[in-house]
Amino acid sequence: MKANDVHAMSEDQLGDELAKLKKEQFNLRFQVATSQLENTSxxxxxxxxxxxxxxxxxxxAAQAKA
Structure with missing residues (x-):
């Protein structure tokens, strides 16, 4: 994901994307622990x-306050 793509997202979209990535990170940790992860990068x-x-x-958020 490029920084330009992230800058174009709204705050709600950022929250949704963050939740999705956190869930993926959780699943990747389980795959590492069970030695099932193929794409380590x-x-x-x-x-x-x-x-x-x-x-x-x-x-x-800082820009919105200022």
């Missing part, structure tokens, strides 16, 4: 996407 991608969404959501 997906764990890193999801973690970074979560951080990107949280950062941009915080920036939008």
């Amino acid at each position: 997906r764990v890193k991608q999801v973690r970074r996407d979560i951080a990107r969404i949280k950062t941009i959501a915080r920036q939008k």
Whole structure:
């Protein structure tokens, strides 16, 4: 997911996407624990996407207050 795509989302869409990624991260952790994970790089991608969404959501909230 690109930062430009995240910037274009509304706050509600950001929350939905964050929930989806958290659920995927949870499932990936289980796959790692049971040695069923095939694409190990997906764990890193999801973690970074979560951080990107949280950062941009915080920036939008700060702009709304200012």
